[in-house]
Amino acid sequence: MVSPGFACDPSPMSTNDDAKTAGGVDAGRPPRLPLTPDPAAAEGLQRILDGRWADVRERVRGFLDDPFFLPEPGLPLDEAREWLIPRLRRMAEFGLQRGSFSVAHGGTGDTGGSLTAMEMMGHANLAVMVKSGVQWGLWGGVVDALGTGRHSAYVRDIMDLKLLGSFGMTELGHGSDVQNVETTAIYDRETKEFVVNSPTPASAKAYIGNAAAHGRMVAVFAQLHTPDASGDPGESHGVHCVLVPFRDDEGNPMPGVTITDHGIKGGLVQIDNGTIRFDHVRVPRENLLNRFAEVSEDGAYSSPIDSPNRRFFTMLGTLIRGRISVGAAAGAATRSSLTIAVRYAMRRRQFEGVPGHEKTLMEHRTHRLRLLVPLARSYALALLQNRIIERLHEQEKLIAAGEWDVANPTEEQQWKQREMESRAAAVKVAATAHATATIQECREACGGAGYMAENLLTVHKADSDVFTTFEGDNTVLLQLVGKELITAYARDMSGLDPLAMLRYGVDNVGDVLWRRTSVAATVQTLVDSVTDRDEESLFHAGYQVKLFRDREQNLLKSLVRRLRGAKKMEIADAVAAVDGAQDHLIACAWARIDSLLLEAMVEEEAAMAADDPALPVFNQLRNLFALSTIATHSGWYQEQNILGRLRTKAARAAVNDLVDSLGPWAGVLVDAFAVPRALVDVPMLSETPGVDGN
Amino acid sequence: MVSPGFACDPSPMSTNDDAKTAGGVDAGRPPRLPLTPDPAAAEGLQRILDGRWADVRERVRGFLDDPFFLPEPGLPLDEAREWLIPRLRRMAEFGLQRGSFSVAHGGTGDTGGSLTAMEMMGHANLAVMVKSGVQWGLWGGVVDALGTGRHSAYVRDIMDLKLLGSFGMTELGHGSDVQNVETTAIYDRETKEFVVNSPTPASAKAYIGNAAAHGRMVAVFAQLHTPDASGDPGESHGVHCVLVPFRDDEGNPMPGVTITDHGIKGGLVQIDNGTIRFDHVRVPRENLLNRFAEVSEDGAYSSPIDSPNRRFFTMLGTLIRGRISVGAAAGAATRSSLTIAVRYAMRRRQFEGVPGHEKTLMEHRTHRLRLLVPLARSYALALLQNRIIERLHEQEKLIAAGEWDVANPTEEQQWKQREMESRAAAVKVAATAHATATIQECREACGGAGYMAENLLTVHKADSDVFTTFEGDNTVLLQLVGKELITAYARDMSGLDPLAMLRYGVDNVGDVLWRRTSVAATVQTLVDSVTDRDEESLFHAGYQVKLFRDREQNLLKSLVRRLRGAKKMEIADAVAAVDGAQDHLIACAWARIDSLLLEAMVEEEAAMAADDPALPVFNQLRNLFALSTIATHSGWYQEQNILGRLRTKAARAAVNDLVDSLGPWAGVLVDAFAVPRALVDVPMLSETPGVDGN
Incomplete structure (x- = not known):
């Protein structure tokens, strides 16, 4: 469905009259694209x-x-x-x-x-x-x-697939909260073994892939204990990872291991998820994955990282690739789905417009809105995804070259690592939430045909559905992104304790924030070229970036203000204060995500050659993404006195104009995704007669 | 996900300071509910x-x-x-x-x-x-x-299930556009038979339930032709319905019939959908369903309804029950899903708040927002659903009593029938769109457990998914609702042709509209009690109804203004004008739907006894529905100068307060749905330890 909050009256840009009164909004407005698309643009x-x-x-x-x-x-x-x-x-x-x-x-x-x-x-x-x-x-x-x-x-x-295995992190009682898993691995000096145990029903490892059928060994995340002289297991050294064989060569559970099968799921039915429980299962000392912590034969614990907290996050940090690839794959599945839905919309005819000429679905305004607005966001996401992959690649190169010691990073590297994790979380949330919403929209946009599994949309929807909650639940990750914004700000206020420094005032948060983050020079130049706002064109890339930053900064400022008192409160009151601001924190994170997406597009556009046939199309996609996002948040922009009502109306009208302009080009836009033909060649496309009767 | 557009800063009502400056917004603000819910309220x-x-x-x-x-x-x-x-x-x-x-x-x-x-x-x-x-x-x-x-x-x-059969309306090429189906039924005077034929591949009957396995006979919607003296089939009399046996007792297709199997779908896999094609299949003359049209043995066509258009809609109108029951069942599946997700959120603990006390999911603000806002809408929908069922029931009683002749209704009855159809379409759209969004939210709110099919949320999601596009695609139905608003208005301007009368001006559209529709007296009294708006409390039921009506009326007025010129245009320009307003028409329809929902709640609340223990809870649900809807449309309200920015902020803050107040009562709110225990007793509820450790 086109969101009830989005499509709204009126559409003054269609006549251009009202819009003119909304400041210099029309300056820089891109001309409507030709009705016949240029295939060179797709390349x-x-x-x-x-x-x-x-x-x-x-x-x-x-x-x-x-x-x-x-x-x-x-x-x-x-x-x-x-x-x-x-x-x-x-x-x-x-x-x-x-x-x-x-x-x-x-x-x-x-x-x-x-x-x-x-x-x-x-x-x-x-x-x-x-x-x-x-x-x-x-x-x-x-x-x-x-x-x-x-x-x-x-x-x-x-x-080589000779050893299939499982990743035993999540527990029934603790999903995203890994630091509090209950499984224990207690070292036994006598036998030089770890005893791995699931002390409660809630501590069963749950939703574990490869558990129900194919896995033989599992990497178990457990609280590590090394008994003292009296044999008392003592405090946990924190969560560590131990390899535990859990199924023998015949596929039967090893002694002390109980496996259950999750059976049918809402998608990904081919994945053999199950639970694994351990009843005092013994494994050799060497099965501890010991890069960041070791237990000697006599039970002495050592680690190159002193702080248990940092040790934990260092171990988890090495797993960032999983999170990045989940977002990336969700993005690709979304592009496959858009390819299918757009091609169907270019062929399928329904209801007469001009007598004797049934219009294609893509010729209907609502259809353009429901497919092209998410399509523009898919472009932004793909570009941002490329950036996070590139960034991780460069970081891993430094690590491989010995220039970055993961166990003992410099302070700057620690901050970079944190920012990377926050960025990866942001991209994962953005890509997976977008996948769930957009693939659903694609399926609905294809009516009954979209519901047939052979046309793949329902398969992509069902399979991608869990991506919003695995590899970090999106709601949890959004809070991580929001907290990192506060922390990064605090750091720039000279490294004080985040909550303590909040008392210093927050009026310069914006400037600080933008000095810190790595904004491309081209983007900053565009931002700096923005003139008096009331005169600025809504189509000005730098102005759009500024508007997105305003949202991020203002939300962050008011959040910091709300939390300023928390440090001085009783713990229960402080918890209530933070919980009361949870939706605010999440709104910050979304604003951050939208900024990242827009800047990726603006940076890319600035690098294009002036005669690139793709430029005018890409320019409209960037405008569509920027203005549809602003229209979605039109209530907030007016509440904050950042945009007047004529300008938010003009933004919405521009969205309508842009989808009308891009409508005939929709085929080109999905051709550029270059999804292999065999993967999108679904029956409904050949069953539906094309525009030319084929 | 909590919609990025919804959760936003700041939450001034938590401190009450800013809110006080927003007019008398606080007057009538309901007190926070007690922390311990009263089970009597559930009854x-x-x-x-x-x-x-x-x-x-x-x-x-x-x-x-x-x-x-x-x-x-x-x-x-x-x-x-x-x-x-x-x-x-x-x-x-x-x-x-x-x-x-x-x-x-x-x-x-x-x-x-x-x-x-x-x-x-x-x-x-x-x-x-x-x-x-x-x-x-x-x-x-x-x-x-x-x-x-x-x-x-x-x-x-x-x-008695002795004759399983199919409903052969939809064609591959024509889904919602039934009037243009291509299948023909041509009368053959010689043999006194109808020849049923599928002239093109696109004319195959598609997505037909009971087609792939169980059906024996199908009611085929086809263009009916009766040849003239020369044997020429002539013009179609329009779409009629003919019974065609399509499978013999052994389950094989009858001669001339081709059946294909749609196989696996995105849900409802148990339903044996398939396509049926006819190659000049002959059936006896008596197989015409002849209540509204007859073909005599010698091929003379007759009908008690002169206008082919009215005949078509009369036939379709009798099928309104299907549309109503689809919406109703989607609503029930949504309430089952909310019951499961809310009960899980009341038990499941994640992340520490106060040390040593992990909070339940329901104690998190974002979780309350994501479940309780849709839950309030579910209440509104259930009440509106009851009203449409009651209305149809009364109408059918009149028909059965001979006081309403379906073939020859009075003019007033025709209008009532139209309004009924529009109302049924509105409720179907509202209920099915809500089901898709809400069941998805329920599944995500339960994390990995929500993805396991045994916990039923993914099953309800997949099965209900097609409800948005079958029995009338929601996008098409929304346009029907919007057009009916225009037409009804036109009628009250003394029955002129809708487009012609648009020229008469539209300033009184609101008054006319509300005189016409059957608003409960109690609701109107509340509306009439609204004082100067800037002073009015956001919690005043009558004021809320007025605000919802404002949205509906203003959107309708501006739409009518936009379309006023269409009548005088060339057909191609007129089509472009109407298409350009499609999103506007749909926004009108959504505004209408929201009005209907709120009025159903307000009417119900007004009828409750002052000492009903359910009243304070229901009052907060009504406020939650009203204010969350206003917050969703905060951009529009400000653009139209209907609400100032302090008031839209206050509405959003009130939403936060209301979900905090209702949070501990969430269990009571779903108990009131009274879903049979066996249908919501899913494994994740017993696997998760409860608050009291059970």
Whole structure:
């Protein structure tokens, strides 16, 4: 549905009369695109979207252009699960998994290339992507990242699919709150073993991929205890990771292990999720993944990282790739879905407009709004996704080159790491929330045909659905993003304790914030060129960035003001204050996300050649993204006296004009996604007669 | 996700300072509810929700409180389809289907009771509801409504499940646009038969329930032709309905019939949807459902309704029950889902607040917003749904009593029928769009557990998903609602042609509109008590109704202004003008829907006894619905100068206060839905330790 809050009267830009009264809003308004699209624009747009690892994308496109990878809904559960194995084998033969692993463990360490390849898998089949993500990203990834030389043999077997395994982090009682998992790993000096135990029903490892059928070994996140002289297990050293074989070669549970099968889920039915419980299961001391912590034979605990808190986040930080690839794959599945829905809308005719000429769906205004507004956001997301992958790639290069010691980072590196994690969380939230909303919209936009599984939209919807709550629940991640905004601000106020420094006042938060974050010079130049706002064109890129920043900054300022007193309160009152501001914190995070998205688009646009045939189209996509976002928040902009009512009305009217202009180009816009043909060649497209009767 | 556009800063009502400056906004502000809920309130709320057919609800609750009806996801396709038959048999034994059929055909004609019973089926299993809806509502319903005495035997066999059949309206090329279906039924004088034919691939009947497996006979909607003396088939008399046996007793297609199977869908996999094509299939003349049109043996066409257009809509109008029951069942599935998600949120703990005390999910502000705002709307929808059922029931009673001749209604009856259809469309759209959004929210609010099919949320989501696009695509229905608003207005301007009268000016549209529609006297009294707006409390029910009406009226006025010139234009320009206003038309329709919802709540509240323990709770639900809707449209209200920025901020802050007040009562609010225990007793509720450790 077009959101009831969005489509609204009136549309003054259609006549241009009212709009003229809203300041210089019309200056810089892009001319309507020609009715006949230029296919050359698709190439230019694709180049932008493909980004730095364009060659990887092309290779994977060739690999994926094969019905072999297409979802086959309706298989019985066991068959569906087995169906995935040959797909993973083919990926392994192609070498798709090797970039995920460090050179030390036999991989190629090509972070950027391997994340890009995982993203591309999302075009095809999210179950294949998740299965490979469980095996190579999570299970393999944790052994690679937290293990040492003594675990290298495991890594090789994991790469070659000789050792399928599981990532045992989430517990029934603790999902996103990993620091408080209840599973214990207590060292037994006598036998030189860890005793792994699930003390309560809620401590069962839950929703674990590869648990119900294929996994043999699991990386268990547990509270680590080393008994003192009297044998008392003492305090936990915090959450650590221990390898536990949980199924024998015949597929039966190991002694002391109880496995249950989650069975059918809302999607990803091929993934064999289950729970695993441990009843005092013993594993050798060497099974501790010991890169950041070691327990000696006599039970002495040591770690290169002193602070338990930092140790915990260092271990978790190495797993950032999972979060990034989930967002990336969700974005790819969304682009596949948009490709299908847009192509259908360009063919399907319904209801007469001019007598004798039934209009295509895409010729209807509401249809343009429901597909093209999310499509513009998909462009922004793809560009932002490319940036986060590139950034992680560069960071991993520094680490591999020994210029960044993960166990002992410089203070600057710690801040960079935090910002990276916050950025990854932001992109993951943005991409997965967008996927859920947009794929649903695509399905509805195709009516009854959209509900048929063979047309893939319901499959992508069901499979991507869990992405909003796994690898970090979006609501939790949004709070992480919001808190990082406050903390980063606090840091720039000279490193004081965040809450303490709040008392110093917050009036300069904006300036500080923008000095800190890495804004592209081209974007900043555009922002600096903004003149008196009441005169500024709504289509001015720099002005749009400023409006987005206003939202972020004002929300942050008022949030900080609200929380300023919390430090002095009783704990219960402070908790109530923070809880009372939770929706505010989340609004901050969304504002931050929207800023990141717009700046990615503006930066890209500024780098395009003036004669690039893609430029006028991309310009309208950027305007569509910016102005539709402003229209969505028109209430807030007016409440804050940042935009007057004529300007918010003009923004909404411009959205209508832009979708009308882009409507005939919709095919080009999805061609630029360059989804392999076999993956979007659904029956409803050939069953529906085309515009030319074909 | 909490919509990025909704949660926003600041929350001044928490401190009450800023809010005081926003006029008398605080007057009439309801006091915060006690922290310990009163179970007696649940009874009072249930009484309101149960409405006139409370006894039917209680009977069906007993019938449904049985795991027998629970969805069993994961069955192989054939088994899943067969699984439905015993469920339908049990319904038939219970007599649930009889109310749908007229006394003349052996039913009981209890429209209200039977629609209420169908609604209750939505609590349990939408596949059972849809299968019974296909068999008794659509297939049985069309034979009952458009057939005559010569079809009575069919009706009896349909009720008893001896004759399973299909409703052959939708075509691949024409979904919502029934008037333009391509299938033909041409009378052959020689053999006294109709020749039913699908002339093009796009004319195949598509997405037809009971087609792929169980159906034996189909009611085909086709263009009816009666050849003239020369044998030329001539012009179509319009769409009529003809019974065509399409599968023999062994289940094989009849000669000339081609059946395909749609196979797996995004939900409702148990329903055997398929396509049916006819290659000059012959059926006896008597197979025409001849209540509103007859073809004599010698091929003479006659109808008690002269206008082909009115004839078409009369035939379709008799099928209004399907649309109403789809909305009703979607509402019930939503209430089941909210029951599950709210109960989970009251038990599930995550993240520490006060040390040593992990908060329940429901204690988090964002969680309250994401569940309680839609819950309040669910209350409004349930009440509005009761009203439309009651209204149809009364109308059918008049028809049965001979006081309303469907073939020759009075002018007033024609208008009432139109308004009924528009109202049914509005309720269907409101309920199904709400179901899609809310069940999705429920699933996400339960994290990983919400994704497990055994916890039913993904099942309800997948099954209800198609409700937004079948029985009338929501986007199409919204336009119908919007057009009816214009037409009704035109009628009150003394019956002129709608477009012609637009020239007369539109300034009094509001007054006219409200004189016409049947607003409860209690509601109008409240509206009339509104004082100077700037002084009025945001919590005043009459003021809220006025604000909702303002949205509806202003949108309608400006729409009419935009379309005023269309009549004088060239057809292509007029089409462009109407298309350019499509989003505006839809915004009107949503405003109308919101008005209907609020008025249903206000009317109900006004009728409650002052000492009803449910009153303070219901009052807060009404305020929550009203103020969250106003906050959603805060941009529009400010653009129109109807609300100042302090007041829209105050509305948003009040929403936060209201969900905080209602949070501890959430359990009571879903208890009042009284969903049979067996239907919401999902594993995650017993796996999660409760507040008291149970």
